[in-house]
Amino acid sequence: MALSYLDELISALRCLPGVGPKSAQRMAYHLLQRDRKGALHLATSLERAAENVQHCSRCNNFSELPVCGLCASAARDESLLCVVEMPADQLMIEQTQCFRGMYYVLMGRLSPLDGIGAKELQLDNLVRRVQQHPCEVILATNFTVEGDATAHYLATLLQSLGVKVSRIARGLPVGGELEQVDSGTLAQAVLERREL
Incomplete structure (x- = not known):
């Protein structure tokens, strides 16, 4: 049986460190009931970061460029x-x-x-x-x-x-x-x- 959209959201939130089933459930309810705009912004930001953030080839930190600004600094x-x-x-x-x-x-x-x-x-x-x-x-x-x-x-x-x-x-x-x-x-x- 396929998960409902709500159950899928709760399950997805559980991938965060320190977030158990109850916390994930509270977060999902809050986003859907009180902050739908924030939920959409979170989804968009997460998608953009997942697609565009990589590791700097020099320092291994997160960066949108192959070499981060700190490593490129003279x-x-x-x-x-x-x-x-x-x-x-x-x-x-x-x-x-x-x-x-x-x-x-x-x-x-x-x-x-x-x-x-x-x-x-x-x-x-x-x-x-x-x-x-x-x-x-x-x-x-x-x-x-x-x-x-x-x-x-x-x-x-x-x-x-x-x-x-x-x-x-x-x-x-x-x-x-x-x-x-x-x-x-x-x-x-x-x-x-x-x-x-």
């Missing part, structure tokens, strides 16, 4: 490459205005229990990036078990290529996420990074 210091887990982490570091280098966004972190290994993070692209543009690599993964494991793995991999590797300082709370830290603490962590 004002950035190509001798520094900051590796972060997610785009939100890059945005947080940018908001501190303490880092003028380049970025590489992993789009995740090593998590064997979730089936995420080096292949899923496309670390070959990071290695190529570092080989093409030699630099100091600053590992700015989160201070979680998975983030620390990712940093350790990357440090070993990159040091084997003769690359200088540093890690942001632990001014951040252990178990904390970069996107939830105040910009002053994050700026201090970047400035006080240490070589691994």
